[in-house]
Amino acid sequence: MSQYMDKDSVVLLDFWPSVYGMRVKIALEEKGVSYECRQEDFQDKSSMLLEMNPVYKMIPVLVHNGKPICESLNIVEYIDEAWNHKPSLLPLDPYKRSQAKFWGDYIDKHVYSIRRKLWKGKVEEQEEGKKKFIEGLKTLEDELGDKPYFGGDEFGYVDVALIPFTSWFYTYEIYGKLSIEKECPKLVAWAKRCMEKESVAKSLPHPHKIYGFAMQYKQKHRLE
Amino acid sequence: MSQYMDKDSVVLLDFWPSVYGMRVKIALEEKGVSYECRQEDFQDKSSMLLEMNPVYKMIPVLVHNGKPICESLNIVEYIDEAWNHKPSLLPLDPYKRSQAKFWGDYIDKHVYSIRRKLWKGKVEEQEEGKKKFIEGLKTLEDELGDKPYFGGDEFGYVDVALIPFTSWFYTYEIYGKLSIEKECPKLVAWAKRCMEKESVAKSLPHPHKIYGFAMQYKQKHRLE
Numbered sequence: 001m002s003q004y005m006d007k008d009s010v011v012l013l014d015f016w017p018s019v020y021g022m023r024v025k026i027a028l029e030e031k032g033v034s035y036e037c038r039q040e041d042f043q044d045k046s047s048m049l050l051e052m053n054p055v056y057k058m059i060p061v062l063v064h065n066g067k068p069i070c071e072s073l074n075i076v077e078y079i080d081e082a083w084n085h086k087p088s089l090l091p092l093d094p095y096k097r098s099q100a101k102f103w104g105d106y107i108d109k110h111v112y113s114i115r116r117k118l119w120k121g122k123v124e125e126q127e128e129g130k131k132k133f134i135e136g137l138k139t140l141e142d143e144l145g146d147k148p149y150f151g152g153d154e155f156g157y158v159d160v161a162l163i164p165f166t167s168w169f170y171t172y173e174i175y176g177k178l179s180i181e182k183e184c185p186k187l188v189a190w191a192k193r194c195m196e197k198e199s200v201a202k203s204l205p206h207p208h209k210i211y212g213f214a215m216q217y218k219q220k221h222r223l224e
Numbered sequence: 225m226s227q228y229m230d231k232d233s234v235v236l237l238d239f240w241p242s243v244y245g246m247r248v249k250i251a252l253e254e255k256g257v258s259y260e261c262r263q264e265d266f267q268d269k270s271s272m273l274l275e276m277n278p279v280y281k282m283i284p285v286l287v288h289n290g291k292p293i294c295e296s297l298n299i300v301e302y303i304d305e306a307w308n309h310k311p312s313l314l315p316l317d318p319y320k321r322s323q324a325k326f327w328g329d330y331i332d333k334h335v336y337s338i339r340r341k342l343w344k345g346k347v348e349e350q351e352e353g354k355k356k357f358i359e360g361l362k363t364l365e366d367e368l369g370d371k372p373y374f375g376g377d378e379f380g381y382v383d384v385a386l387i388p389f390t391s392w393f394y395t396y397e398i399y400g401k402l403s404i405e406k407e408c409p410k411l412v413a414w415a416k417r418c419m420e421k422e423s424v425a426k427s428l429p430h431p432h433k434i435y436g437f438a439m440q441y442k443q444k445h446r447l448e
Contacts, residue, residue: 064319069322069326070326071326074325077325078319078322082318094306106279139279
């Protein structure tokens with residue numbers, strides 16, 4: 001590890017099943033940054049979380065040398081700029097950067113919000129959620145095309161933004177009664193390719209562990 | 225105008241009352257970029273809009289030398305990076321950049337979505353919208369503090385993101401039966417300061433013109 005890293009204090013306030021937290025972990029791993037990961041309890045949020053993210057009081061928060069950065073894609077961009085000794089996650093060309101950021105934002109608007117309906121929603125919400133979720137993934141699959149990664153030949157920003165959701169695919173498939181591989185085979189092949197990267201493999205929980213969490217969550221909150 | 229500008233073809237697909245379109249116009253003016261502004265008709269979208277923004281089919285779209293950039297804050301960031309001969313709208317320091325982008329995103333999540341309830345919503349929605357709208361503005365006013373601009377001494381990214389909404393304040397005040405100046409005097413003083421800038425004054429329609437648009441819109445769509 002470089003001396004540069006040793007100087008820095010990097011703390012991630014996290015909740016392990018969070019796809020947003022996973023993004024930050026992958027970006028830190030890609031940049032080779034050592035960090036301390038602290039798990040938050042949403043029923044009893046830490047004073048550090050309340051202080052570091054007073055606006056949303058939500059994870060993930062990256063605390064770098066005492067200063068907080070909030071919102072997962074914003075954190076990924078920050079990591080990319082603050083630790084710029086390694087290849088960039090975002091392209092350097094302004095046009096390509098804008099396209100990558102467009103797709104990152106698309107994932108937040110059209111995958112994240114919809115997938116909640118898929119596993120937490122009522123039956124009719126689930127059906128609607130399933131249709132829109134698959135539509136969103138197909139749009140992303142079209143954008144991927146025949147490239148190995150969204151970033152082209154190299155794993156990059158859009159890959160970081162999307163890959164955490166694949167740790168939830170098993171759960172979505174069970175609750176949504178669907179096969180994502182059948183609907184989006186290229187996207188599932190891409191996910192397997194990403195999982196060969198250490199940064200991803202280290203940061204994503206096992207799909208069965210996520211499913212166990214989802215089951216417990218639904219029981220606890222008495223969801224159907 | 226520099227030769228550099230002359231080489232470029234810059235077209236903005238816009239709809240004049242859109243706060244999102246205004247952001248792009250201000251950023252282009254700040255950078256001294258000449259551009260052609262084309263008004264879109266939502267009942268009859270141009271083939272250019274459908275081709276340039278196939279995902280959302282929405283304005284604003286900036287078409288730079290034939291290549292489209294979508295989503296207003298993404299466009300502002302692109303303009304900042306593509307025309308980097310003028311002072312940057314975003315700070316250059318990664319931490320300060322992350323804070324500015326956090327607030328830009330906050331405006332989209334907590335001002336834009338809520339303000340629609342304020343002028344278009346039903347009575348009970350309006351009351352809820354009014355409360356949340358003022359809360360959002362007060363949070364922003366706290367962030368502004370005693371600085372002349374959100375960017376500090378210089379007009380910057382967060383100022384560009386927020387100032388277009390002030391052209392709608394007159395409309396919100398009438399439909400929402402509230403005084404924004406009474407609730408957020410520092411924010412209104414900031415808006416007046418921003419209006420002294422040519423880039424802003426040129427890009428914002430007169431508040432009465434916006435109100436006329438809102439009235440017609442409500443009549444046409446038979447809203448209360």
